[in-house]
Amino acid sequence: MSESRKIKVLVTKPGLDGHDRGAKVLARALRDAGMEVIYTGIHQTPDDIVNTIIQEDPDAVMLSMLSGAHNALCPVIMEKLKANGIDDVLVGVGGIIPDEDKPLLKKHGLQGFYGPGTELKEIVEFVKNNLKR
Amino acid sequence: MTEIDENKTLKPVKEERKEKFRNLSNIDIKRLYSPEDIKDFNYAMDLGEPGKYPYTRGAYKNMYRGRLWTMRQFAGFGTAQQTNERYKFLLEHGQTGLSVAFSLHTIYGFEADSDKALGEVGKEGVSIDTLKDMETLFSGIDLSRISTSMTINGPASILLAMYIVAAEKQGHTPDKLRGTIQNDILKEYIAQKSWIFPPEPSMRLIVDTIEYCTKYVPQWYTISISGYHIREAGSTAVQELAFTLADGFAYVESAMERGLDVDDFAPRLSFFFNSHNNFFEEVCKYRAARRIWAKRMKNKYGAKQPESLRLRFHTQTAGVSLTAQEPENNIVRVTLQGLAAVLGGTQSLHTNSFDEALCLPTEKAVKIALRTQQIIAHESGVADTVDPLAGSYYVEWLTNKMEEEAEAYFDKIEQFGGVIPAIKANFFQKEIANASYKYQKDIEARERIIVGVNDFQLREPCSTPLLKIDEEVAKEQVKLLHNVKNKRNEEKVKDTLRKLKEIAQGTENLMPFIINAVREYASIGEIISTLKEVFGTYIEDSVF
Numbered sequence: 236m237s238e239s240r241k242i243k244v245l246v247t248k249p250g251l252d253g254h255d256r257g258a259k260v261l262a263r264a265l266r267d268a269g270m271e272v273i274y275t276g277i278h279q280t281p282d283d284i285v286n287t288i289i290q291e292d293p294d295a296v297m298l299s300m301l302s303g304a305h306n307a308l309c310p311v312i313m314e315k316l317k318a319n320g321i322d323d324v325l326v327g328v329g330g331i332i333p334d335e336d337k338p339l340l341k342k343h344g345l346q347g348f349y350g351p352g353t354e355l356k357e358i359v360e361f362v363k364n365n366l367k368r
Numbered sequence: 369m370t371e372i373d374e375n376k377t378l379k380p381v382k383e384e385r386k387e388k389f390r391n392l393s394n395i396d397i398k399r400l401y402s403p404e405d406i407k408d409f410n411y412a413m414d415l416g417e418p419g420k421y422p423y424t425r426g427a428y429k430n431m432y433r434g435r436l437w438t439m440r441q442f443a444g445f446g447t448a449q450q451t452n453e454r455y456k457f458l459l460e461h462g463q464t465g466l467s468v469a470f471s472l473h474t475i476y477g478f479e480a481d482s483d484k485a486l487g488e489v490g491k492e493g494v495s496i497d498t499l500k501d502m503e504t505l506f507s508g509i510d511l512s513r514i515s516t517s518m519t520i521n522g523p524a525s526i527l528l529a530m531y532i533v534a535a536e537k538q539g540h541t542p543d544k545l546r547g548t549i550q551n552d553i554l555k556e557y558i559a560q561k562s563w564i565f566p567p568e569p570s571m572r573l574i575v576d577t578i579e580y581c582t583k584y585v586p587q588w589y590t591i592s593i594s595g596y597h598i599r600e601a602g603s604t605a606v607q608e609l610a611f612t613l614a615d616g617f618a619y620v621e622s623a624m625e626r627g628l629d630v631d632d633f634a635p636r637l638s639f640f641f642n643s644h645n646n647f648f649e650e651v652c653k654y655r656a657a658r659r660i661w662a663k664r665m666k667n668k669y670g671a672k673q674p675e676s677l678r679l680r681f682h683t684q685t686a687g688v689s690l691t692a693q694e695p696e697n698n699i700v701r702v703t704l705q706g707l708a709a710v711l712g713g714t715q716s717l718h719t720n721s722f723d724e725a726l727c728l729p730t731e732k733a734v735k736i737a738l739r740t741q742q743i744i745a746h747e748s749g750v751a752d753t754v755d756p757l758a759g760s761y762y763v764e765w766l767t768n769k770m771e772e773e774a775e776a777y778f779d780k781i782e783q784f785g786g787v788i789p790a791i792k793a794n795f796f797q798k799e800i801a802n803a804s805y806k807y808q809k810d811i812e813a814r815e816r817i818i819v820g821v822n823d824f825q826l827r828e829p830c831s832t833p834l835l836k837i838d839e840e841v842a843k844e845q846v847k848l849l850h851n852v853k854n855k856r857n858e859e860k861v862k863d864t865l866r867k868l869k870e871i872a873q874g875t876e877n878l879m880p881f882i883i884n885a886v887r888e889y890a891s892i893g894e895i896i897s898t899l900k901e902v903f904g905t906y907i908e909d910s911v912f
Contacts, residue, residue: 251472253561256602259912276910307487351692351725352821
């Protein structure tokens with residue numbers, strides 16, 4: 236992508252989990268790193284998220300999930316993106332994702348996994364270095 | 369050195385490890401405290417005897433010499449049947465009270481087969497749809513002999529109604545029941561985010577439960593005014609203290625506006641605080657909380673009964689302080705946090721399990737957490753005397769300081785016109801977002817050290833066994849719900865829901881009508897949907 240345009244990131248919380256501390260801290264860190272950040276707030280269904288991606292056209296999407304619903308929700312989000320012809324958005328996930336669940340999520344196209352204790356700059360670098368467009 | 373004025377004899381003899389020593393509320397801590405720091409200290413007025421106004425030293429005269437705190441581990445996952453087995457395990461190992469964690473779909477009032485419940489059923493707590501699940505949850509547990517805390521807010525009145533009817537089916541009248549519903553909606557808008565309705569109808573439901581319990585369930589604690597979630601969302605200790613007590617004052621004012629006598633309902637309000645890493649800060653927070661509450665209840669609200677002035681609280685150790693790195697270290701963190709709660713005079717305690725940054729707690733981890741409390745209680749000797757830290761220059765100074773800073777927040781909230789206007793202006797939400805961002809930045813700048821995370825790291829693979837909730841749980845729960853719906857009397861369900869809607873449109877107390885609907889096996893989802901038709905829902909601005 237061109238140097239002049241800001242990287243645009245969507246930070247979102249799928250499902251009913253209300254623990255939004257991590258999502259908000261990350262949103263702020265990405266903004267402080269010079270990116271344009273949209274935070275959807277909590278309680279987003281897969282359809283809500285895909286619709287926001289279609290409207291906002293972000294370069295990257297960071298999902299925040301702590302409730303254990305990732306195996307049910309992430310594949311649905313990724314399938315719906317594919318069905319809408321969207322394949323150039325980087326998707327990462329933060330929260331509590333056990334190692335054994337990662338292969339399945341990777342197969343569906345999720346790239347970065349960031350658990351408790353991750354430094355914000357690590358996620359900022361992930362977004363900067365893995366963009367697909 | 370800090371700008372704090374120290375006389376020459378107290379000057380440090382050599383350079384110190386850090387330029388500034390700050391606690392988690394960002395209060396500067398001096399090298400040494402002395403009588404100079406508590407010059408106006410007056411034992412009778414500032415502390416008083418334990419069990420006497422202003423209750424700084426403790427809610428009760430004998431404290432743990434009389435009765436130890438209630439060891440109450442929060443638990444719930446999967447179906448009611450699975451959680452019932454965990455409760456029996458905990459009771460067999462010496463736990464003395466139950467504490468129910470509900471599944472997210474229950475917390476928001478959606479049925480297990482709703483689209484909104486996808487992936488959530490039984491993951492974070494026990495899945496409850498109807499009275500039938502509640503009967504299973506407490507099957508084989510005598511509800512007249514145990515106290516039960518239920519962490520439920522939006523639908524608190526419905527879960528309480530289910531508990532009352534489940535007990536009735538065991539043969540117990542409501543006056544025998546002991547326990548707590550969290551029922552603290554204000555902190556949901558502020559921090560935890562599991563609201564359903566807008567603030568005003570939510571406050572009505574809360575006052576309805578207060579009024580109902582005052583008459584019919586007199587041993588029930590009607591609100592657990594909670595700082596726990598405010599802290600977990602990233603507030604400082606001072607913010608936790610101030611925002612929680614401000615919420616408490618708002619509930620008192622709402623109930624008084626309904627015409628209730630403060631001394632009739634205040635004895636059944638309780639509190640719920642966090643215990644984080646900074647040991648003395650936590651102890652002082654609890655001591656300050658008791659003093660602030662007693663003063664305000666007496667001087668502003670005119671409460672006269674000691675039970676109205678006495679702040680009682682539950683504590684849970686800080687989930688957010690647990691690390692996924694070297695999880696066994698969490699056992700030590702939890703021990704220190706639990707110890708702070710006990711030295712601060714808690715009435716009940718949940719100690720977190722060491723594996724909770726990775727998954728729901730396994731049975732082994734839960735047992736260690738409970739054993740931690742038993743060791744503090746029976747081996748350490750800290751429970752042998754009341755408020756053993758009183759009189760320390762540092763502890764009394766910090767208790768005063770926390771009270772002062774909380775008072776400054778009360779003034780700010782007052783300027784917004786109270787808690788609800790301050791929520792609508794995103795005041796609390798912004799304060800918390802700023803504090804949590806600063807905390808994270810401090811960690812990344814290594815101004816605060818978290819062992820195994822930003823210092824002393826070992827990159828070894830994690831080998832902790834994890835508890836996983838099978839996706840089959842959702843199918844099982846949906847089957848249970850459909851079975852109930854096939855067996856119940858649909859006409860009666862519809863009648864009770866119609867009546868509930870009619871009452872919701874007026875001002876009469878909703879509790880008896882919720883109980884009627886529950887008794888006919890109306891689901892939480894159906895009851896909440898009915899109330900939403902009248903009350904609407906709440907949508908927040910997401911500030912970060």
